[in-house]
Amino acid sequence: MPGSSTSLFSDLDVEVTPDAQIGNMTWYGVGGRADLLLRPHHTRALRELVKRCYRSSTPLRVLGGGANLLVADESIDGIVVRLDQPELRSITYNPSGEARILRAAAGADLARTLMDTTRRGLGGLGQMAGIPGTIGGAIRMNAGGVYGSIGDSVRSVTCITRRGDLVTYPASELHFEYRRTNIPDPLIVSATFDLLPTDPIALRRRVKEIFAFKKSTQPLADSSAGCAFKNPIDPITEERVSAGRLIEEAGLKGLAVGGASISHHHANFIVAKPLARAEDVLQVLELVRRRVYEHCGVELEREVVVWRRGEEDESPEERL
Ligand SMILES: Cc1cc2nc3c(=O)[nH]c(=O)nc-3n(C[C@H](O)[C@H](O)[C@H](O)COP(=O)(O)OP(=O)(O)OC[C@H]3O[C@@H](n4cnc5c(N)ncnc54)[C@H](O)[C@@H]3O)c2cc1C
Structure with missing residues (x-):
């Protein structure tokens, strides 16, 4: 357990799992571990933890149900909190x-x-x-x-x-x-x-x-994070257009890297087989982004959140 982080929570009412496998807590079921997974028992402990993390510039990430999340294969630094206590x-x-x-x-x-x-x-x-x-x-x-x-x-x-x-x-x-x-x-x-x-x-x-x-309309039974990309805005009509349609029109349905592929059911779903790596999914995401841009000049924006070591989760401000 990283010693410098221990003082942030050692006196708090939290469950601590060092080196926790969090990739398999996501709907993708792929990806790596967190240096520290903390599960606070109540809001009081959570408030204190948030305050201490920001005061000490310790990265803090929140893991919800993991349905819109891809955890990279390497381990994730800082503290991951999960709100699963009663x-x-x-x-x-x-x-x-x-x-x-x-x-x-x-x-x-x-x-x-x-x-x-x-x-x-x-x-x-x-x-x-x-x-x-x-x-x-x-x-x-x-x-x-x-x-x-x-x-x-x-x-x-x-x-x-x-x-x-x-x-x-x-x-x-x-x-x-x-x-x-x-x-x-x-x-x-x-x-x-x-x-x-x-x-x-x-x-x-x-x-x-x-x-x-x-x-x-969606491959709900496959491992995915739902729609991989946001529907972009058409600059002429100013209406959102289906990212799935653009991916399909670029001829990418079925494209695969390792254990990750574009769903035949819905082109905006990148699905992963049980032995896939997060890197496979990341490569498909990048290929789609590049090929759609080459095909129709539209820059797709990721909807799925990606956690990588050394990179903070997109901060709330970045989402504004
Ligand atoms: C099969 C499938 C179908 C889907 N269909 C849809 C759909 O139709 N429409 C749609 O919008 N989405 C869809 N999704 C995506 C997903 O269900 C949603 O984005 C969902 O809201 C993610 O919630 P989560 O708790 O799993 O968040 P996570 O995936 O755990 O986290 C997503 C982001 O939210 C942040 N977060 C989570 N909890 C908190 C918290 N308490 N406080 C602050 N930040 C937090 C995380 O840090 C992360 O940045 C689908 C996903 C799957 C797997």
């Missing part, structure tokens, strides 16, 4: 007696939260059907699709600042844009959502329909 993945209905509101901790599983609200006949998160990951990851990415995004039902988001303070932003101060938000803080701890009482049978049918649509 307090940090809990969900509460009607907090402080407010009806029709759900408070979900950032580590809560998105699909389970959707299932639970649906079972209770509470609409609001249906647009998230078939999108894996955690509440925190979904807010950071403003995950969504043709049916809407998570930002549509957010009432407020609570974060930890670099100084370790808690700050709550009401929806009126938040901008949820295509796969990004204006949240400036490094760590999302929880969010509240407005829910609408809805006929449970109709709600379940709607969620099933959305899930069936996703299943028919």
Whole structure:
């Protein structure tokens, strides 16, 4: 365990795993290890940890469900935190007696939260059907699709600042844009959502329909991180165009390097076989970026987050 980092958390209520295999905690299931994986038991320990990391310039990365993440094959420096302890993945209905509101901790599983609200006949998160990951990851990415995004039902988001303070932003101060938000803080701890009482049978049918649509258009059973690239904006129409279509038109469907390839089902999904290396995926990403540019002059921007040793996770500011 790197001695200099130990003092950052030795007195905190956190589970510590040195040299943790984190690649297999991602949906890709490829990639390497983290020098240190910490799983705080509660928000207090998390706040102190964030403050100490920023004070000592120790890299801090947050691992959600790993559904939009590629971890490079080499080990990752600094500290990786995972919010999978009970307090940090809990969900509460009607907090402080407010009806029709759900408070979900950032580590809560998105699909389970959707299932639970649906079972209770509470609409609001249906647009998230078939999108894996955690509440925190979904807010950071403003995950969504043709049916809407998570930002549509957010009432407020609570974060930890670099100084370790808690700050709550009401929806009126938040901008949820295509796969990004204006949240400036490094760590999302929880969010509240407005829910609408809805006929449970109709709600379940709607969620099933959305899930069936996703299943028919995306290779949900393969190892991937969802769409590899963001849909770029057409400079003439100023509308977003499908990155998958551009990849397909460049003749790249099926292109493979080692165990990674472009899905035949959806060209914007780069899928990995069990023995693939993260480097295979990275090479396919680079080939696609270059060939699409050569074919139609469009510079694709990665949607999947890549963690490499010595490189910080894209900071919230870079996402603005
Ligand atoms: C099969 C499949 C289908 C998908 N379909 C879609 C889709 O239709 N639409 C869509 O938008 N996405 C889709 N995705 C991508 C993915 O599901 C979303 O981006 C999801 O929101 C990622 O959440 P996560 O918790 O797994 O985040 P991770 O992948 O763990 O992390 C992603 C980024 O968020 C940051 N992060 C995570 N948690 C926090 C936190 N608490 N505070 C601050 N930062 C945090 C991480 O540090 C990282 O930078 C798909 C992925 C797969 C594998």
